[in-house]
Amino acid sequence: MAEVGGSAPKSRGKGKKKKKARIGVRLDMTPMVDVAFLLLTFFMLTTAFRLPQTMEISIPDDSKDEVAPVKIAESNIMQIRVTPDNSIYWNQGNATPNKTDLKTLRGLIAERSEKNIAGGTGATTKDKFKLIILIKIDKKAKYDHMINIVDELDLAIVDLNAKYKLTEAGVRLSPRFAFAPFTEVDLKEVQKAK
Amino acid sequence: MSKVKKHRVGVQLDMTPMVDVAFLLLTFFMLTTTFKPPEEVQVTVPDSHSQLKLPSANVITLSINQQEEIWMDVDAQVVRAAIFGIEYAQKAGKKVKIEELQNLITRARFKNLEVRGASAAMRVVLKADKDADYGVVSDVIDILQKSKITTVNFITNLEK
Numbered sequence: 001m002a003e004v005g006g007s008a009p010k011s012r013g014k015g016k017k018k019k020k021a022r023i024g025v026r027l028d029m030t031p032m033v034d035v036a037f038l039l040l041t042f043f044m045l046t047t048a049f050r051l052p053q054t055m056e057i058s059i060p061d062d063s064k065d066e067v068a069p070v071k072i073a074e075s076n077i078m079q080i081r082v083t084p085d086n087s088i089y090w091n092q093g094n095a096t097p098n099k100t101d102l103k104t105l106r107g108l109i110a111e112r113s114e115k116n117i118a119g120g121t122g123a124t125t126k127d128k129f130k131l132i133i134l135i136k137i138d139k140k141a142k143y144d145h146m147i148n149i150v151d152e153l154d155l156a157i158v159d160l161n162a163k164y165k166l167t168e169a170g171v172r173l174s175p176r177f178a179f180a181p182f183t184e185v186d187l188k189e190v191q192k193a194k
Numbered sequence: 195m196s197k198v199k200k201h202r203v204g205v206q207l208d209m210t211p212m213v214d215v216a217f218l219l220l221t222f223f224m225l226t227t228t229f230k231p232p233e234e235v236q237v238t239v240p241d242s243h244s245q246l247k248l249p250s251a252n253v254i255t256l257s258i259n260q261q262e263e264i265w266m267d268v269d270a271q272v273v274r275a276a277i278f279g280i281e282y283a284q285k286a287g288k289k290v291k292i293e294e295l296q297n298l299i300t301r302a303r304f305k306n307l308e309v310r311g312a313s314a315a316m317r318v319v320l321k322a323d324k325d326a327d328y329g330v331v332s333d334v335i336d337i338l339q340k341s342k343i344t345t346v347n348f349i350t351n352l353e354k
Contacts, residue, residue, distance in 0.1 A: 027210055036216045043223035049317040054319065054347040055244035082328075139329030143258075143322050144240045146331065147350055151242040179332070 036047055057150060060178070061188050076130045078112055080105075080149055084140040088149075097193045102148055109133070109156035113173075114163075126171055127166050133177040136186050146179075153177055234286050235265045239325035241353035248347065254290050254302055256295075257287065258322040262330045266290045266298060268316075273305045292330075296337050321349040 009032065075093040082088055089097035092112060100108060113131050120128030133153060137146055157175045166172045204296055235257040250269070257265040267287030268274050275283040277298055290298060301318045318338055321330050338346060 029213060033209060033213055033216065036213065036220055040216055040220045040223065043220065043227060047223060047227055051247045051250060052239075052349050053242070053244060053352050054246050054248045055242045055350050056246055056345060056347050058345050059335060059339055059343075061342060061344055092297040116243075137328045137332070139327060139332060141328045142324065143326045143328045143331045144324035145240050147324070147330055147348060151244070151350075151353075153245060179335070181321070 020061050039072065040125075043175045055147065055150065055154075072132060073130075076116065077132050077134055078109070079134045079136060081182065081190055082135075082137040082141045082145045082149075083187070083190055085140045086141050088145070089193055091189075097190050097194055102152065105149065106156045106159070107152055110159050113156065113160055117164075124171060125166060126173055129173050131176070133175070134180050135177055136182040138182040138187075141182075150177065152177075196335035207300055212270070223322060235259050235263070237321055237323045238325070239349050239351055242348075244350060244354055245352070246347070248349065249317060252263060252310065252316050253305060254299060254316050254318045255287065256318065256320050256334060258320070258326050258334070258335075260323045260325050262326055264290050264292060264295065264330070264334065266295070268302050270306065270309060272309050273302055276305045277301045291335055292337070295334070296341055299337070299341050301344070317345065317347060318343050319347045319349060 056102070078090065078092045080088065081097060082091050088100050088102065090100050090105075090108060091097040113129065116131040117125055117128045120130050122128045135146070135149055137149075153175045157173055161167070161172050164173075237257050237259050253269045255267045255269075257267070259265070265287045270275070271283050274285075274287075278288045299318070306314055306316050320331065320334065335346065
């Protein structure tokens with residue numbers, strides 16, 4: 001809103017040239033300042049807000065000499081294999097692989113883990129939980145599977161923690177998995193499933 | 195004696211300096227947000243439920259697109275210019291070959307320590323396309339393993 005203030009034109013003298021009176025214009029800048037500050041805060045906030053989501057995994061150091069190999073019972077290893085045609089197979093120990101898919105994987109991992117905990121020895125649930133998941137993905141399979149499998153695994157562990165009511169940092173179960181190359185042997189194993 | 199009545203004073207503030215500052219900041223933020231280099235690689239990242247946020251500093255980003263090309267970028271301009279050459283200072287990374295990756299990562303880490311001080315350990319972030327072959331990703335992970343990098347972050351979209 002613009003207000004026109006200032007003195008009203010006064011007529012001076014009669015019959016003479018009328019001098020134009022100067023009008024002092026006073027603008028109300030409040031709405032403009034409002035808009036400016038709104039934009040300012042908007043840009044200030046949006047510049048800081050763009051941080052992408054990430055999933056963090058740890059990979060082992062490849063120095064073989066200083067780390068002694070850890071021996072694990074075969075029955076404590078669950079293998080998840082992804083073939084070149086993007087189908088998923090699982091097995092535990094030396095059993096023959098079974099075909100599965102992403103939708104059932106979470107339930108499967110949870111079920112296997114529960115069985116593992118039930119059969120394990122140790123004082124706490126964390127000690128009893130010995131299942132290690134070995135993920136073998138063929139080089140020609142899609143990368144998407146890797147993220148999906150790790151994600152399902154994380155979710156299965158979250159479910160388990162909720163089920164056993166493990167909330168403190170020290171006693172919570174954490175996903176244990178490793179990546180291994182998909183070899184000819186794996187392909188032969190997987191073909192036994194059909 | 196009668197009380198002296200207080201005169202009401204109409205306060206009129208001169209808002210000009212404030213508006214000046216506001217506009218200065220506004221233009222500054224508008225310019226800096228638009229000046230960010232456009233992404234040179236088109237990547238559709240996979241979905242996951244992970245809520246972890248990407249750190250904003252000390253990051254080496256390795257992008258892998260659907261054609262399995264590897265693009266490398268670092269967050270600091272100085273480091274980028276030092277490892278790729280001054281003409282890359284303003285760009286969003288460079289396409290690299292898998293053979294030179296290990297060397298470049300090592301150089302980036304050293305340069306970053308030099309620029310940002312001894313506590314600035316670099317983190318490697320992998321931004322791979324969901325339809326890329328796992329082979330490329332696994333080759334890159336092997337290289338990271340050889341470079342003694344044991345934590346990798348994968349950029350994902352939040353799945354709902």
